[in-house]
Amino acid sequence: MKIESIDLKNFRNYGDLHLKFSDGINVFYGDNAQGKTNVLEAIYMCATSKSHRASREREMIRFGEEESHLRMGIRRDGVPGRIDIHLRKARSRGIAVGGIPIRRASELFGVINVVFFSPEDLGIVKNGPADRRRFVDMELCQLDRMYVHSLVSYSKVLQQRNQLLKELYVHPDLEATLPMWDEQLVRYGTEVIRARREFVRDLNGILEDIHIRLSGHKEKLVIRYQPDTEEAEFAERLLAGRESDRRQKTTMTGPHRDDLGFFVTTISGPEENPSDREAINIRRFGSQGQQRTAALSLKLAEIELVKRRIGDSPILLLDDVLSELDSGRQENLLRVLQGIQTFITCTGLDDFISHSFHIDRLFRVTGGHAEEADPADSKAASEEETDR
Numbered sequence: 001m002k003i004e005s006i007d008l009k010n011f012r013n014y015g016d017l018h019l020k021f022s023d024g025i026n027v028f029y030g031d032n033a034q035g036k037t038n039v040l041e042a043i044y045m046c047a048t049s050k051s052h053r054a055s056r057e058r059e060m061i062r063f064g065e066e067e068s069h070l071r072m073g074i075r076r077d078g079v080p081g082r083i084d085i086h087l088r089k090a091r092s093r094g095i096a097v098g099g100i101p102i103r104r105a106s107e108l109f110g111v112i113n114v115v116f117f118s119p120e121d122l123g124i125v126k127n128g129p130a131d132r133r134r135f136v137d138m139e140l141c142q143l144d145r146m147y148v149h150s151l152v153s154y155s156k157v158l159q160q161r162n163q164l165l166k167e168l169y170v171h172p173d174l175e176a177t178l179p180m181w182d183e184q185l186v187r188y189g190t191e192v193i194r195a196r197r198e199f200v201r202d203l204n205g206i207l208e209d210i211h212i213r214l215s216g217h218k219e220k221l222v223i224r225y226q227p228d229t230e231e232a233e234f235a236e237r238l239l240a241g242r243e244s245d246r247r248q249k250t251t252m253t254g255p256h257r258d259d260l261g262f263f264v265t266t267i268s269g270p271e272e273n274p275s276d277r278e279a280i281n282i283r284r285f286g287s288q289g290q291q292r293t294a295a296l297s298l299k300l301a302e303i304e305l306v307k308r309r310i311g312d313s314p315i316l317l318l319d320d321v322l323s324e325l326d327s328g329r330q331e332n333l334l335r336v337l338q339g340i341q342t343f344i345t346c347t348g349l350d351d352f353i354s355h356s357f358h359i360d361r362l363f364r365v366t367g368g369h370a371e372e373a374d375p376a377d378s379k380a381a382s383e384e385e386t387d388r
Contacts, residue, residue, distance in 0.1 A: 005073035010062040012038040013368035024360035036345035046072040046083045047112040049105035106148045113314040125291040129259040154188035190231045192255045200225040211297040228257035316342040322351045
């Protein structure tokens with residue numbers, strides 16, 4: 001799968017933008033707040049129907065305008081296609097794939113698989129559980145259409161149940177309808193838990209070797225799925241907690257409270273079995289360096305897992321990540337990019353030059369305009385930025 005072009009009309013700070021991309025490494029460079037990340041946001045939105053910034057749609061429409069258009073040209077299995085998104089302040093958005101409108105945004109998942117990596121992702125280990133659930137959900141939604149159905153259905157039922165819990169204070173007779181919502185919550189929630197467990201298991205099968213290499217053969221990383229409830233216990237726990245849910249006016253049990261744990265064991269030598277040593281919870285006791293290495297390992301494992309699941313490489317979006325990594329981590333990340341269509345934003349090109357890294361297509365972004373530059377001139381461009 002490849003992204004061939006993107007057209008933006010009144011999106012963020014772009015009035016009218018048309019860009020054609022390389023199948024390899026596409027780099028957007030320029031000062032901060034010029035619009036580099038906006039291009040990546042548009043690509044991500046065309047692939048998932050969502051913004052990685054969790055912004056409201058009306059905020060993406062250019063100031064002073066009433067609507068915005070995004071069009072992304074793609075090629076999959078040699079067949080050209082396109083994705084269109086129409087954002088409107090006064091009406092709901094419209095989405096079309098290959099010129100055919102789709103009724104549900106979830107139908108967009110899987111048309112193009114993307115992996116987004118931003119500086120915020122480096123904090124996924126120490127951030128709150130919601131960020132880790134979002135990481136799992138966004139990847140699973142791109143890989144498994146049944147998971148999309150289960151997650152969307154679970155979220156709707158959870159919302160309805162929570163609304164009912166609030167109304168019980170005024171209408172206690174409505175409690176007779178709770179078992180109906182509980183039954184549906186368990187039905188869809190069980191599927192969500194099962195899929196998340198399998199995802200983490202498959203991720204761990206890839207993660208171990210990656211992290212051992214990134215840590216210089218000093219550490220082994222394991223992710224542990226920490227479900228709020230096991231599948232077989234969900235119905236029983238929901239019933240046992242019903243009175244507490246009524247007092248709290250919200251559902252206190254279910255996969256909406258799941259988490260992931262990151263555990264590292266040290267390796268003294270190549271012959272040592274890491275399982276013989278105690279695992280450390282690096283979210284609580286790890287250094288910032290350990291947490292960042294774990295986050296990078298997680299993203300690299302995500303890329304490999306997508307490859308294995310779909311038999312093709314995902315599109316990789318890197319938003320100003322290189323500046324947040326030390327030289328060793330930069331080199332490991334850049335090595336992975338070979339053979340993957342990648343879109344990278346950065347303020348300067350020094351990191352690419354220092355690693356003699358090849359750029360296939362280069363764009364300089366200034367004030368909502370993107371001009372293609374000659375990658376061969378990247379060194380001169382970097383020196384120019386340094387002199388400014």
